[in-house]
Amino acid sequence: MDKSLQDSILxxxxxLVKENIKNTKYTASNVGLVKSIAGFDCTVEIQGVELSCILFEHLHDWIQVDDIVIVQDLYNDSSKKTIVGKIGTSRPTSFTIFDTEKGRSISGVEQVYDTSNNEVVDAVLDIE
Incomplete structure (x- = not known):
């Protein structure tokens, strides 16, 4: 095979590779602020626009109103958006567990169930 034929094939x-990369669709993610939660339905404000999202079951105890979350567009066509994680809160206090040996927060508990009066309350943790 001569050099010019090899160059043409390459x-x-x-x-072909460049065209396929242009046509590849990736799932888009954005950062937003939780405005309301009602079961699996959640409203998140992203860049001044309120969007309806799904809040997966494993995040129900972790995500609250005023939390800063990552919203993913599952099909990259705006037909279904879901919250995939929490990255912070806009509340003035955050209930995280700070590891003094590591010098950083390692976990967090936002709320606990108070059996004495049967309600969910904010958790306040004293770490020694």
Missing amino acids: KSIDI
């Missing part, structure tokens, strides 16, 4: 492969 150029063709390069063009």
